[in-house]
Amino acid sequence: MMSVLSLELGIFIAGILGASVILQRNYLESGEEGTKGVITSGLLFATVGIVASGWTWSIHNSLMESGSSSMCASEGLVQCGSVIGDPQWNNLFGMPWGVIGIASFGVIFFVLMTLFLDQNAKRSPQFVNYLWYLGIAGIPFVAWLVVIELLLVEGAPHICPYCTVIHLSMIGVFVSAHFMKKRRANSTW
Amino acid sequence: MARRRGKSSDLSKNNEETLLWAGLATAGVVSLVVIASLALAPIVSIGPEEGNRAPDFVADAYNGGSWYEFRMSDIWDWDWDGNSSDSKWILIQFIDTDCPYCWEEGDEMSQYHAQWKDRVTFVTVSVHLNIPNHESSKSEIEAFRDRTSFGTNENDGDGCNSGRDNCNTRPGTSHQWTYVDDPSNSIFAQWELGGTPFSAILQPDGVVAWNKLKHQGQGGDGEDLPSALQRLVGDS
Numbered sequence: 001m002m003s004v005l006s007l008e009l010g011i012f013i014a015g016i017l018g019a020s021v022i023l024q025r026n027y028l029e030s031g032e033e034g035t036k037g038v039i040t041s042g043l044l045f046a047t048v049g050i051v052a053s054g055w056t057w058s059i060h061n062s063l064m065e066s067g068s069s070s071m072c073a074s075e076g077l078v079q080c081g082s083v084i085g086d087p088q089w090n091n092l093f094g095m096p097w098g099v100i101g102i103a104s105f106g107v108i109f110f111v112l113m114t115l116f117l118d119q120n121a122k123r124s125p126q127f128v129n130y131l132w133y134l135g136i137a138g139i140p141f142v143a144w145l146v147v148i149e150l151l152l153v154e155g156a157p158h159i160c161p162y163c164t165v166i167h168l169s170m171i172g173v174f175v176s177a178h179f180m181k182k183r184r185a186n187s188t189w
Numbered sequence: 190m191a192r193r194r195g196k197s198s199d200l201s202k203n204n205e206e207t208l209l210w211a212g213l214a215t216a217g218v219v220s221l222v223v224i225a226s227l228a229l230a231p232i233v234s235i236g237p238e239e240g241n242r243a244p245d246f247v248a249d250a251y252n253g254g255s256w257y258e259f260r261m262s263d264i265w266d267w268d269w270d271g272n273s274s275d276s277k278w279i280l281i282q283f284i285d286t287d288c289p290y291c292w293e294e295g296d297e298m299s300q301y302h303a304q305w306k307d308r309v310t311f312v313t314v315s316v317h318l319n320i321p322n323h324e325s326s327k328s329e330i331e332a333f334r335d336r337t338s339f340g341t342n343e344n345d346g347d348g349c350n351s352g353r354d355n356c357n358t359r360p361g362t363s364h365q366w367t368y369v370d371d372p373s374n375s376i377f378a379q380w381e382l383g384g385t386p387f388s389a390i391l392q393p394d395g396v397v398a399w400n401k402l403k404h405q406g407q408g409g410d411g412e413d414l415p416s417a418l419q420r421l422v423g424d425s
Contacts, residue, residue: 050218051222055226058226058230059230061229071229087262102226106219109214113210114207114208117207117210117211121204154260
């Protein structure tokens with residue numbers, strides 16, 4: 001049986017914590033430096049989201065190949081096998097959620113990167129709004145995937161740690177977008 | 190005026206450059222993640238074609254006693270080495286309890302099961318085709334499998350075989366294997382089927398070894414199910 005804690009999970013958690021600390025230190029600080037900090041935290045959340053989605057996609061592929069994966073535990077309450085390996089729930093229109101995660105966080109990453117490279121560009125208010133809408137759109141998916149983990153997969157409830165990392169990344173992007181929107185409204189951008 | 194135009198053209202150039210760099214950074218990160226993910230575990234071909242892993246599914250199933258949650262891959266032997274005769278092959282059949290050809294095939298399936306049950310696990314997926322008089326239910330599936338009374342022998346839409354027969358008159362004996370209910374036809378869709386009956390033989394590790402449509406469809410070699418069982422599994 002595989003341990004739930006692993007180096008990869010530790011790195012992802014460190015990424016989430018790092019992004020949260022950057023956000024916490026900057027969200028009240030006015031001016032360009034504070035804005036840059038909030039954008040950086042959003043970028044870090046999105047990066048963790050992309051990489052963790054790729055990791056879950058690999059777990060999915062290895063489960064399809066051999067029925068088991070050395071990349072995550074497959075027994076107990078906290079595990080991936082029953083969640084990522086579930087043929088009924090780990091797909092949206094036939095695509096595994098890992099692929100959808102890479103694509104979604106990729107779009108978010110692009111929007112954040114444009115803000116990061118030139119936060120005073122004329123399009124910034126519009127891009128902050130895009131980010132805000134993307135964040136809002138992501139939250140129902142997070143809620144739905146938590147319901148799937150806890151209630152619907154075979155042998156539920158289960159908690160998939162890498163999926164949780166992705167959910168936290170999405171929430172982190174949403175919170176960053178919220179503070180960016182607030183900074184624009186309060187003229188503290 | 191010329192200076193102002195120059196300034197605005199510089200700004201728009203900067204805007205375009207920013208978008209280009211952001212796009213390149215995003216493409217770089219996403220490509221790296223995709224390549225690393227595929228290097229760790231490549232995509233597995235899943236589908237009904239021979240040589241692919243059969244589509245996995247979780248659905249309600251009936252074993253003659255009760256309904257329970259059945260997962261197709263739970264009966265696969267992932268460690269099958271290609272030779273071991275201890276592992277069982279799998280015959281997956283798709284029917285509609287109201288389809289006349291499926292009704293007739295009931296007898297053949299009884300015979301195949303009697304002959305190969307020790308080396309082949311039989312699974313029947315009951316779909317709900319969207320055709321008049323093809324309304325089905327869990328009770329009808331139970332009656333079809335068990336060959337018990339359900340409906341009448343009048344052509345009144347009540348019972349099996351387009352509602353023409355009581356299910357207890359189905360050709361063949363009671364089927365002693367798992368019947369899966371596919372009310373939304375999602376398993377049927379995963380197998381890319383257009384009608385019933387259909388059957389396929391899977392290796393013990395879940396890889397499709399024989400697909401009826403490939404052999405009995407247009408351009409096929411005409412090999413039928415018992416011949417395929419004989420060729421792949423051998424004598425019972």
